Amino acid sequence: MISLRKITEENFIDAFNLHLAQGQDKFVSHPIRSLAQAYVYRDQCQPFGIYDDDMMVGYVMVIYDYDIPEYDIWHMMIDEKYQGRGYGKAALEEILSYISTKPFGDSCRVTLTCNEENKVALTLYKNLGFEETGVVYDDEIELSMFVNQTMR
Numbered sequence: 001m002i003s004l005r006k007i008t009e010e011n012f013i014d015a016f017n018l019h020l021a022q023g024q025d026k027f028v029s030h031p032i033r034s035l036a037q038a039y040v041y042r043d044q045c046q047p048f049g050i051y052d053d054d055m056m057v058g059y060v061m062v063i064y065d066y067d068i069p070e071y072d073i074w075h076m077m078i079d080e081k082y083q084g085r086g087y088g089k090a091a092l093e094e095i096l097s098y099i100s101t102k103p104f105g106d107s108c109r110v111t112l113t114c115n116e117e118n119k120v121a122l123t124l125y126k127n128l129g130f131e132e133t134g135v136v137y138d139d140e141i142e143l144s145m146f147v148n149q150t151m152r
């Protein structure tokens, strides 16, 4: 059973101990760096541990961009030991469900970026409804979708 739990003093060390596979650090920031950013953006973001029952298997941050406005998904990762077991897909569904509650602002737009070489993540995002916007930052492709208020 996959769930999201807010990062707190109870579980931040578990997030520090998550591992990426070799070469994946070019695709995503480690939770240690992400949590530093979460402190800077603390009024507009929420970092989560991704849990299978009581075990943290991954990490993700949701941040609201008030300028656009839109929800952004940053730094989603599943620990290398647990990749390829359906956790990423289940977590993304939970993240979209959370965003559909509009925790920060009213926008229905959800955006993320993904390295063009990251075929696993691109497949995951497109299968759940994300589409390329045509915006590219260096080797990062921007993808977006819309959630509605009845999704939950």
Ligand SMILES: CC(C)(COP(=O)(O)OP(=O)(O)OC[C@H]1O[C@@H](n2cnc3c(N)ncnc32)[C@H](O)[C@@H]1OP(=O)(O)O)[C@@H](O)C(=O)NCCC(=O)NCCS
Pocket: 020, 024, 027, 028, 075, 076, 077, 078, 079, 082, 083, 084, 085, 086, 087, 088, 089, 090, 113, 114, 115, 118, 119, 120, 121, 123, 124, 127
């Ligand atoms: C990308 C990531 C979050 C996906 O999570 P995951 O738990 O490994 O993926 P899942 O098992 O849920 O699989 C999701 C989809 O990815 C695809 N996929 C998974 N493993 C794959 C593999 N080895 N090869 C090709 N496609 C694969 C499948 O399409 C799968 O969907 P399906 O089972 O419905 O066909 C995870 O692999 C990860 O953390 N990677 C490193 C960090 C990263 O790249 N983060 C994303 C930054 S944009």
